Amino acid sequence: MVFNLPESVLEIIDLLNRNGFECYAVGGCVRDMMLDITPKDYDLTTNARPSEILEVFKNHKTFDTGIKHGTVSVIINDTVYEITTYRIDGDYLDSRHPENVKFTTCLREDLSRRDFTINAMAYNPQNGLVDYFGGEEDVKYGAIRCVGKADVRFREDALRILRALRFASIYGFSIEFNTLNAILNNKGLLNNISKERIASELTKILCGESCDFILRRFKEVFAVIIPEISAMFGYDQNTPHHNKTLWKHTVASVKGIESDEVLRMTMLLHDIGKPVSEKRDEKGISHFNGHPKISAAMARVILKRLRFPNDFISKVELLITYHDLRIKPEKFVVKRLLRDIGEENFRMLIKVQRADIMAQSMYERKEKLFNKEQLISVLNEIIDNGECYRISELDINGSDLIHKGITEGKKIGETLDFLLNLVMHDRCENKKEELLKHI
Ligand code: ATP
Ligand code: MG
DSSP, X not given: OOOOOOHHHHHHHHHHHHTTOOEEEETHHHHHHHTTOOOSOOEEEESSOHHHHHHHTTTSEEEEEEXXXXXXXXXXXXXXXXXXXXXXXXXXXXXXXXXXXXXXXXXHHHHHTSSBGGGSOEEETTTEEEOSSOHHHHHHHTEEOBSSOHHHHHHHOTHHHHHHHHHHHHHTOEEOHHHHHHHHHHGGGGGGSOHHHHHHHHHHHHTSTTHHHHHHHTHXXXXXXXXXXXXXXXXXXXXXXXXXXXXXHHHHHHHTSOSOHHHHHHHHHTTTTHHHHOEEOTXXXXXXXXXXXXXXXXXHHHHHHTTOOHHHHHHHHHHHHHXXXXXXXXXXXXXXXXXXXXXXXXXXXXXXXHHHHHTSOSTTHHHHHHHHHHHHHHHHHHHHTTOOOXXXXXXXXXXXXXXXXXXXXXXXXXHHHHHHHHHHTTSSOSOHHHHHHTO
């Protein structure tokens, strides 16, 4: 098997070789090249000690990424490459970090500490592929399999549970039997893992091609990360709009929207407040009045707990708040919402509403989808014509009003609101002299 490594990587390997050391590209980049995916970075592994790496690259820019753990970063052609000394991890006492690391001169030992067979391969042009654990075969058959005893490996570091689900979701791989059982048995250890790392893996899992399969098969694992979702499992929605349980509807909506971090998270949490807001009418049909607001509030709590950035949380919260809003495809209505949430959010909201509809029953589906088409054409018309929907776009501003003798701040605001309303209703042209007539 021959891979085309970038020039800079070949240069690093060559320089270390000429100084008497071994060096290989390793881990994710080998896996990705085998899958015909361009690696996002190339990690290197060598038997040179950190001080020796620094010596070999003394004429290059280097910096210390974690010399204690054996990693030196070298900058070549403006790209950073991490070069790590072959190492063995010490005992893990907290399901997270090895107590210490030990350097070794044996590549096999270094590869054996890695999580999955597909991530435990090394390659250089002289020796070709080094694959002690059957990684190539697992890539070929699409399998995630732990290196060594799965149960032990997840107990050492529970983050691997989510890494396994991530690779399975992104590459559409299945999870080998023992690995799968060990994931289910050790899921509780995820409580020891930092929230930031959980958040990062969860996002990647949601954005994967096979997220639907993973969310359904491993729902109990996700319930460890977000206990609130378990109320959705098996929950019968009991309305003609739905033919799936709440969790299956949720999963279908996640899969049914484009792979974008905000959109996928929005779908995951958009109905999370439904179980607590259910009310049954005399006919026994369920209603979930107010659930968007409750779901949005719950989403904020959940995402905050998982330490997502504030702007991410706010976007998800906004989309969930509006996800069930019936929006009449009338210019004034659309403009008012545009004023409130802006164009980008409006377009995202339509995607959210579409994905929601597509995950519902066929009941009134045609009508529901037609409404979205109409909304998009009204929206496009407003944007293409440059029609005004914000005070800042009015052909008149605060100082014009002050000139006219309106000096009180509150009055100025009210007047501008009033004029914007006229313009949005097409009752006045957005021209200063016309607007002044209405004051
Ligand atoms: P990507 O970079 O595409 O997200 P990756 O597999 O390269 O995926 P990194 O976090 O960059 O992931 O890690 C590089 C390599 O280090 C992995 O391929 C794997 O061999 C090893 N590795 C990373 N995290 C762990 C872990 N928690 N346990 C064991 N080995 C790990
Ligand atoms: Mg990587």
